[in-house]
Amino acid sequence: MKRVLITGAAGFLGSHLCDYFIKLGFQVIGMDNLITGNLKNIEHLFPLEHFEFHHHDVSTFVHIAGDLDYILHFASPASPIDYLKIPIETLKVGSLGTLNLLGLAKEKNARILVASTSEVYGDPLVHPQNEEYYGNVSPIGPRGVYDEAKRFMESITMAYHTHHGLDTRIVRIFNTYGSRMRLNDGRVVPAFMGQALRGEDLTVFGDGSQTRSFTYIDDQIEGIYRLLMSNYHLPVNIGNPDETTILEFAEEIIKLTGTDQKITFKPLPKDDPLQRQPDISRAKEILGWEPKVHRSEGLKKVYEYFQSLSSEELSKNHRDFSANK
Numbered sequence: 289m290k291r292v293l294i295t296g297a298a299g300f301l302g303s304h305l306c307d308y309f310i311k312l313g314f315q316v317i318g319m320d321n322l323i324t325g326n327l328k329n330i331e332h333l334f335p336l337e338h339f340e341f342h343h344h345d346v347s348t349f350v351h352i353a354g355d356l357d358y359i360l361h362f363a364s365p366a367s368p369i370d371y372l373k374i375p376i377e378t379l380k381v382g383s384l385g386t387l388n389l390l391g392l393a394k395e396k397n398a399r400i401l402v403a404s405t406s407e408v409y410g411d412p413l414v415h416p417q418n419e420e421y422y423g424n425v426s427p428i429g430p431r432g433v434y435d436e437a438k439r440f441m442e443s444i445t446m447a448y449h450t451h452h453g454l455d456t457r458i459v460r461i462f463n464t465y466g467s468r469m470r471l472n473d474g475r476v477v478p479a480f481m482g483q484a485l486r487g488e489d490l491t492v493f494g495d496g497s498q499t500r501s502f503t504y505i506d507d508q509i510e511g512i513y514r515l516l517m518s519n520y521h522l523p524v525n526i527g528n529p530d531e532t533t534i535l536e537f538a539e540e541i542i543k544l545t546g547t548d549q550k551i552t553f554k555p556l557p558k559d560d561p562l563q564r565q566p567d568i569s570r571a572k573e574i575l576g577w578e579p580k581v582h583r584s585e586g587l588k589k590v591y592e593y594f595q596s597l598s599s600e601e602l603s604k605n606h607r608d609f610s611a612n613k
Contacts, residue, residue: 289338291315291355293398295346295389296362298325300468301403301461301508305360306330308509310339317352320363321345323377324370329468346385347377356396358516361389362403364437368557369474375433382437383444390448393455401457401516402445404523407435408460411561416531418567419460419523429559442523449521457515462527462566465586466505467593476500477587480538481594484545494556496535501565503528504586507579514575527566528579544587 296302297318309316319342333339346363364381365371371378393400409417410425425435448454471482483490511526538551571577
């Protein structure tokens with residue numbers, strides 16, 4: 289039985305990856321320090337023989353007994369609220385955490401996939417964004433703690449690949465949505481839906497002309513798995529090229545939820561990207577992957593998930609957000 293270590297296992301993406309690999313028959317080791325993750329996301333896995341959980345911060349030395357075939361490094365805050373609140377921890381998990389896991393992969397002769405992000409492109413001057421574009425990022429801006437952590441992650445991963453011959457993969461993840469997202473994490477899908485469910489007006493930053501592209505969780509997980517199992521070591525965009533403006537998206541959420549909320553506007557945060565759309569030509573060619581779930585279908589599923597939350601959870605999750613990420 290193949291063994292896989294998934295860091296950030298109690299988070300949104302990490303928990304879905306744990307489910308996916310369990311269903312494929314892997315021995316799954318989940319690791320999380322729970323600084324932003326939630327054990328509720330993986331508690332259904334605890335009784336399973338082929339799942340184990342380690343409460344650990346990967347920014348410190350990581351030890352796993354026995355053989356290890358794969359490592360998926362998804363331990364990082366991913367929302368503006370989180371990484372602006374804990375900037376040092378965000379930088380450490382992208383740098384020290386990645387270094388520790390690359391060392392573990394080298395020790396175990398394991399293949400490692402690291403989770404990068406579309407944020408490495410910053411506020412892009414190229415549209416849509418392909419993997420050859422180097423980005424437009426401010427290292428000292430408020431978002432730099434996240435953007436530069438991911439850019440360093442890519443650099444050190446490539447260094448281990450070229451210098452040590454380590455078997456590496458780099459996925460650049462674009463906006464992804466699905467069940468288990470936190471309503472208060474600052475990302476646009478749960479933020480808008482949370483506001484609609486609480487009967488609040490939807491908050492759009494800037495004039496709403498900035499664009500985003502949203503990928504449903506099932507498509508994202510499938511793309512990550514295909515990349516892991518490929519023979520390709522350079523970065524690959526995994527995202528949905530179906531681009532929409534934030535204002536159009538807010539109107540779409542109001543129509544979906546059947547609410548009569550208005551849209552209110554706030555100033556655009558510093559360094560907030562004005563365009564975000566992946567060029568997925570590489571994923572199509574190398575992985576045979578492209579998204580299958582249409583946004584209307586995916587959003588309906590996510591709305592049903594958020595509707596299932598108790599009023600207490602909705603209230604507990606309420607917090608202002610800082611950007612339409």
